[in-house]
Amino acid sequence: MATRAAAAARHPAPHADARDPSLTRRPCSVHVRVPFLDLQAPHHELRAEIDAAIADVLDRGWFIRGQLLEAFEAEFAQYCGVRHTVGLSNGLDALHLVLRAWDVGPGDEVIVPSHTFVATWLAVTFAGATPVPVEVDPATYTIDPDAIAHAVTPRTKAVIPVHLYGQPADMTGVMAVAERHGLRVLEDAAQAHGARDQGRRAGALGHAAAFSFYPGKNLGAIGDAGGITTDDAALADRVRRLANYGSSRKYVHEEAGFNARLDEVQAAVLRVKLRRLDEWNARRAQVAARYAAALADGPVALPQVRQGAEPVWHLFVVRSAARDRLAAHLEAHGVQTLVHYPTPPHRQAAYAALAPAITDADPWPLATRLANEVLSLPMGPHLAERDVDHVAAALRSFDGP
Numbered sequence: 001m002a003t004r005a006a007a008a009a010r011h012p013a014p015h016a017d018a019r020d021p022s023l024t025r026r027p028c029s030v031h032v033r034v035p036f037l038d039l040q041a042p043h044h045e046l047r048a049e050i051d052a053a054i055a056d057v058l059d060r061g062w063f064i065r066g067q068l069l070e071a072f073e074a075e076f077a078q079y080c081g082v083r084h085t086v087g088l089s090n091g092l093d094a095l096h097l098v099l100r101a102w103d104v105g106p107g108d109e110v111i112v113p114s115h116t117f118v119a120t121w122l123a124v125t126f127a128g129a130t131p132v133p134v135e136v137d138p139a140t141y142t143i144d145p146d147a148i149a150h151a152v153t154p155r156t157k158a159v160i161p162v163h164l165y166g167q168p169a170d171m172t173g174v175m176a177v178a179e180r181h182g183l184r185v186l187e188d189a190a191q192a193h194g195a196r197d198q199g200r201r202a203g204a205l206g207h208a209a210a211f212s213f214y215p216g217k218n219l220g221a222i223g224d225a226g227g228i229t230t231d232d233a234a235l236a237d238r239v240r241r242l243a244n245y246g247s248s249r250k251y252v253h254e255e256a257g258f259n260a261r262l263d264e265v266q267a268a269v270l271r272v273k274l275r276r277l278d279e280w281n282a283r284r285a286q287v288a289a290r291y292a293a294a295l296a297d298g299p300v301a302l303p304q305v306r307q308g309a310e311p312v313w314h315l316f317v318v319r320s321a322a323r324d325r326l327a328a329h330l331e332a333h334g335v336q337t338l339v340h341y342p343t344p345p346h347r348q349a350a351y352a353a354l355a356p357a358i359t360d361a362d363p364w365p366l367a368t369r370l371a372n373e374v375l376s377l378p379m380g381p382h383l384a385e386r387d388v389d390h391v392a393a394a395l396r397s398f399d400g401p
């Protein structure tokens with residue numbers, strides 16, 4: 001969710017009245033030398049192709065459930081190495097509709113990581129089921145298969161491993177636990193387009209996967225967009241129907257569905273950008289390698305890659321017990337950073353009912369600790385080497401904690 005915050009950073013809330021005397025002691029905002037994410041650069045690079053793709057949609061005059069969606073679905077399925085893709089409105093709907101299509105609902109439990117973007121949990125909540133959080137592996141920040149095994153009850157129907165920050169979860173371990181307990185596995189691949197585990201792509205590692213094509217993701221549309229991948233034809237059909245008012249034939253409604261479709265403009269743009277995904281992921285990997293080399297023995301904990309995993313570096317997340325001071329230090333050097341995520345889902349008001357009395361005994365202390373310590377450095381396929389070096393030098397000059 002890099003970009004929501006990045007967009008917010010570019011369009012900050014209006015400042016309080018500049019004449020307010022309480023503001024005069026504040027330093028004027030520091031010049032941003034290295035922005036967290038450059039959302040313009042990809043579209044500069046592809047502008048002619050994107051313009052042509054959008055013009056093509058207008059010329060066709062067909063905007064919903066057309067040939068461009070079909071083409072994108074086939075191309076993305078092939079890219080991930082699965083039989084089916086269903087294009088959808090966004091990543092949250094993609095997660096939610098798979099759970100619905102599996103008839104996961106009230107009384108059912110779905111195991112989720114304690115440390116993730118809140119949408120992973122919201123999908124479970126919207127399906128009417130109960131999210132059951134388990135802590136992540138402290139080295140890779142992805143779900144711990146042993147923790148899943150301990151959280152299974154007779155009500156558990158599914159588990160949602162999240163390929164957080166672009167690194168695939170330990171899917172061999174997750175699938176083994178799931179098989180033992182008869183659970184469905186839904187990958188949250190919203191941050192992992194193109195990532196591999198044991199040589200296979202995210203999207204092909206569970207029973208189904210949900211993707212977001214939100215603009216700042218590794219494969220991003222020019223608005224909200226999402227989709228699912230699966231080898232299960234019946235599941236793909238049911239999700240497609242649920243996303244189209246519960247209808248597979250016009251004006252015949254087999255069930256109460258939603259409107260959660262991917263439109264032709266987004267599909268057309270995604271087709272253009274899909275052709276660049278591997279190249280752009282490779283550039284992200286170069287940035288990550290450059291950071292890792294420059295920051296070895298530095299003042300922060302670096303991301304760790306699990307054996308067999310090939311991350312796509314949606315984010316480059318470091319850890320420090322002095323995170324807030326570090327972020328301020330970097331900001332003073334013109335480096336924009338973000339936190340993914342500052343409040344764990346179980347401490348959100350939305351989930352107050354889940355953990356009613358979090359006082360001294362936090363049920364998910366690692367999630368809380370990570371929320372206090374993680375910091376995302378600038379990352380993207382268009383980040384220049386000299387900017388990476390500037391960030392690394394600024395970070396190395398930090399003298400805490």
Ligand SMILES: *Cc1c(COP(=O)(O)O)cnc(C)c1O
Pocket residue numbers: 001090091092093116117119120162188190191211212213214224225226
């Ligand atoms: C972005 C994201 C989502 C939600 O996707 P949207 O398209 O924004 O609804 C879900 N899970 C994770 C891990 C994400 O990063």
